[in-house]
Amino acid sequence: MKAAFSRTLTPFDRQFFTGKEKYTLIGGGELGGKAHGLAYIKQILETQICPQFLPEIQVVIPTLTVITTDFFDLFMKENNLYEVAFSDWRDDIIARAFQRAELPAQLVGDLRALIAQVHTPLAIRSSSMLEDAMFEPFASVYATKMIPNNQLDTDTRFRKLVEAIKYVYASTFFKEAKNYMLATKHTSVDEKMAVIIQEVVGTRHGNRFYPHISGVARSYNFYPLGHAKPRDGIIDLALGLGKIIVDDGIGWSYSPACPQANPPYISLSELLEQSQTEFWAIHMGQPLEHDPIKETEYMLKFNLKDAERDGTLRFIASTYRPQDEKIVFGIAEKGPRLIDFAPILKYDLIPLNKMLRTLLKTCEDTLERMVEVEFALTLDEKHGAPARFGFLQVRPMVVSEAHVDVSLAELSGERVLVASESVLGNGILDTLRDIVFVKPERFSVNQTETIAAQLEKFNNQLVASNAPYLLIGFGRWGSSDPQGGIPVKFGQICGAKVIVESTLPEMNFMLSQGSHFFHNITSFRVFYFSVAHWEKYAIDWNWLRQQKVVSETDFICHIQLSFPLKIKVDGTTSRGVISYA
């Protein structure tokens, strides 16, 4: 079947934007999961989605060419990189070794021809055999590098493209990827990497290049609130590059069934605090540093004032009016800006929500499972419409729909270690004996990075001894902000089958369902318990402290029980209980 998808892409004819085909491949190997997904959806998008929404929205897969996996194999073999790749060396050492290597001679001519005619930003994306594969829900553990590609000199643009490809290749063997492999019972030997060279959807404003909107749409909502139902799905939108959603977990979340409803914040000031205040863009000016082994070498965060100067807030922002504590439409008035996409979601400037619902439904029908879609959008600078919608990625979601009942009585019963009415996942687990928890008395928001590093060691030991475990900590797991939680990558805690996040009064956070971290949690069927300090259920710390300690550090304790815990999660009510009965 995969060969059939490959045939939907034609060989690259050295014309990137001007060729007959906008989706091409270089090489005769595999496309990798991400490219495979795009090839799969391409025809449906062109024939079913695009015509429905013209002229308001033009739906496209941004122009791309895929370097197939055979070049990865050749690159690894010709440069004798396997020894370095499978070593325990640090990521930067591996990345530098890859930078010193040479791309295959058969590949560089096509790259040179491509870069000679393209002067706009490019995204160099991983598309591995395991990552994002259509029927294996790997999330993005590998690198994507954006390059401005606006240098006058072809040689410079070519060098930057080559560096980016080598960096993406190297990321196959970074620590996080290796941890991932361990957690999924794969080995790096199984892995092969294709690379997608893709046009970046966006517009240039001075030294910034970014889309007006980027987003993640999911056809299943694990945390439905209010009238929303899980199957309504959930959409996260943000200004600028999608990194803010998938890595930083920030965006405007709404249910596609009720696009006009604001997210559930306690107060307007909280809404403002939690909303987007910065955005990512490709830096088109003089490079700040030459660091080919840094994923964000050409990316910078800017604040909303910069976007306002660029004129990109006009169709996506509202204004907070402090005198009467109101959010008013548009940016005509002075005051703090709120990126709430009101002109689009509430006043239907373009039928984005309708289009996304159709898109999710079509992708679901085509793939016969719940899906997650990443996209980026540019708006007409003067009128908002028409818009150009770039479809970037589709991947399956893992949703368990087995029937599990957790009654209210069970939550407050005896021998309960953790209970919550805000639990992610669905099912029963009764094999865990190991518990790793952050000591509440030692926890500090200033020590979260140290805690993350220590947790990785515990995780590696437990993964090596094939012992899945329950993990308990404070703040948002996977937070990009160390002050907001423990900034682990998923690979650092990949052996945890149940994760508990507990809150502390001084911390304020909201888990974004569009983030890659969240995607991993759901994909690996990890149960995720949220235990807020203001709610009625609490963690039984006393019982935990009485158990046999296997090992501990300043911040973390590992205990092992002589009996398994019983963990029940009811996905329909979001109730869950962990008991030691």
Place this chain on the structure above:
Amino acid sequence: MSNKSFNSFEMAQSQFDKIAHLLGLDAATRDFLRWPMREYQFLIPLRMDDGQIKIFRGFRVVHNDARGPGKGGIRFHPQESIDTVRALAMWMTWKCALIDIPLGGSNGGIACDPHNLSQREQEQICRGWVRQLVRDLGPHIDVPAPEVMTNAQHMLWMLDEYETIRGEKLPGFITGKPVGMGGSLGRLEATGFGLAFTLREALKELGVPPEDTTASVQGFGNVGQHAIRLYQQMGGKVICVSCWDQKDGTSYSYKKESGVDLSSLLSITDRFGGIDRRKAPGLGYEVLPGSAWLEQDVDILIPAALENQITHDNVKKIRPRVKVIAEGANGPTTSEADKVMAERHIFLIPDILANAGGVTCSYFEQVQSNMNYYWEKDEVLGKLDVKMTGAFNSVLDLAKKENLYMRDAAFFIAIARVARACQDRGWV
């Protein structure tokens, strides 16, 4: 190897005459372009290691420098003659013009056999050659490069002699230098890889996937080795390789139906590309006469040794299965053989196109040397591929449009460009 009755310069002139007629060049332009602009013939006396003095003949010919400084190799060959050098210089003019690099054509050589010379003797010959020509060589006049039986070491000796005489550092004087001493990354692979790039494009045109093809190669020197390497990476299979055996004074073909293993074959190959006939059977190779490479039942033939190899006498031995001939050597096919190949609709990648990777990369090396700034290998090979593929497509387009044989189309483009440059300069 070349025989006495064959005159490569006559062949080159006859190729030119044919295209000059097609182009309708005027008489003055024809007279100007069918002969070299400048020629040097001189003697190099050398004290041998045994104390004897021997005299070697040296040559340098600049065929045309209307489009830029002369560019061409220096060969060490016992049968080197002025006519061979003239022909090679003329082909260099066309090659540089076809690839569209700002260089003219020249060539040179020394009638000697380096197999029978010590390192010291070779060094003295190199230095002697430069001393004779120092006034007429230079980065902006005429730039030598390695060719048959010369290598990076020879180039470095020549550079050293030139710089010593001139009293300044001029790494752009010569190309094919060792990497780290002014040489370019990728230069070693350039000719063979360039051939493979054009072969890839030819197979695309024919709609044949490389992995469905087999090839036979004449010559296992630098060009043959690298062409085989890249072609095999593309998925093709080389089943026969021929090379000169210095000890036996003849050539042999080495055949392995399952495909040659380049790395193991290289382990029994000397620095001149000679395969050890005695060790080859141990690696599973059948040893056949030197001419057998041409008679193999393959899809692709790659003559990558010397001129005058596919002739009226042996062209009929080419099997019906052969679809493509890619000329790695200069002038390997005689005009008579050409006619037969054209009648059989064998797709030809002519020498001035197929082996132009060497001079293209030499040009890159010269640019880098003149800037004293050196590129990564990826960058060199990327540029090389674009140049080669672009030239291939120009030739193919013209061949299709005007219904020309590929060789004629290549010469047509090249000669037209050079003639135009001469006319624009007001020379003719």
